[in-house]
Amino acid sequence: MSRREKVTPEQAGLPSHGNRRVKGLRRNEVAAIAGVSVEYYTRLERGNLQGVSDSVLESVSLALRMDETERSHLYDLARAANSSPVRSRRRPARPTIPAAVERLVDGMPGLPAFVQNNRFDVLHANALGRALFSEMYEDRSCRDNTVRFVFLSPAARRFYLEWDRVARTAVGALRVEAGRSPYDVELSNLIGELSTRSDTFRVLWGANDVGVFRDGTKGIRHPVVGELQLDHAALALPDANGLSVTVYSAPAGSPSEDGLKMLASWAADAAETADTDAPNGSAAR
Numbered sequence: 021m022s023r024r025e026k027v028t029p030e031q032a033g034l035p036s037h038g039n040r041r042v043k044g045l046r047r048n049e050v051a052a053i054a055g056v057s058v059e060y061y062t063r064l065e066r067g068n069l070q071g072v073s074d075s076v077l078e079s080v081s082l083a084l085r086m087d088e089t090e091r092s093h094l095y096d097l098a099r100a101a102n103s104s105p106v107r108s109r110r111r112p113a114r115p116t117i118p119a120a121v122e123r124l125v126d127g128m129p130g131l132p133a134f135v136q137n138n139r140f141d142v143l144h145a146n147a148l149g150r151a152l153f154s155e156m157y158e159d160r161s162c163r164d165n166t167v168r169f170v171f172l173s174p175a176a177r178r179f180y181l182e183w184d185r186v187a188r189t190a191v192g193a194l195r196v197e198a199g200r201s202p203y204d205v206e207l208s209n210l211i212g213e214l215s216t217r218s219d220t221f222r223v224l225w226g227a228n229d230v231g232v233f234r235d236g237t238k239g240i241r242h243p244v245v246g247e248l249q250l251d252h253a254a255l256a257l258p259d260a261n262g263l264s265v266t267v268y269s270a271p272a273g274s275p276s277e278d279g280l281k282m283l284a285s286w287a288a289d290a291a292e293t294a295d296t297d298a299p300n301g302s303a304a305r
Contacts, residue, residue: 192231
């Protein structure tokens with residue numbers, strides 16, 4: 021369990037005597053702090069969560085100093101282990117994006133915005149969102165999926181100025197979703213595909229870290245307008261089967277705001293050219 025390796029004896033309030041062959045805490049130390057037997061804790065660590073109580077989960081999460089994301093993931097895994105067996109693996113129906121949400125996204129022409137599902141498929145994007153992620157849309161192997169873009173497109177390592185951080189966050193977020201939706205066959209297929217096609221993904225997935233995409237700032241190197249520092253925020257849509265809206269922006273008067281304006285102009289010119297060249301004057305993607 022990678023989490024156990026990250027907690028030092030000092031952090032857990034334990035004395036540290038001499039050289040330790042084990043990085044982080046030993047199993048018996050976690051078990052003692054959590055108030056369970058070593059045998060029982062070992063069973064939990066190996067993924068056998070059937071019958072585990074909430075009080076034990078809480079004790080283990082405290083012993084391992086889990087943050088809220090890690091704690092929620094642990095509870096998701098336990099919930100899946102104790103749900104009615106064995107449901108057939110399901111292929112979820114494509115969620116319907118509310119018309120009001122599409123209008124909201126399209127009504128922000130100066131901000132890149134898009135709608136994603138819990139597998140990070142981009143289901144709808146405004147013109148500036150498509151322009152910002154033009155390299156993802158151009159790479160057919162990505163299939164309009166931002167995590168595929170991160171790991172399968174060579175362009176992604178140029179596009180993200182801090183690619184390593186983005187990659188770790190993407191894997192952590194996928195692991196959280198896998199815990200929430202253990203019967204989602206498309207999510208499992210995505211994880212299997214990435215594990216097969218990307219050595220980096222496979223290594224990061226093996227670390228068992230969890231995380232979420234938090235609001236923050238991303239550095240981006242766009243092939244048309246150059247480097248941008250963009251703030252991003254995600255809004256989960258209630259009762260929408262895992263859909264969320266992500267919006268990128270830049271501080272007023274900043275070089276990145278100027279870059280977004282240039283990108284919007286480029287996208288408008290490209291759309292006009294496509295419309296002119298398309299049969300019957302109708303552009304098709």
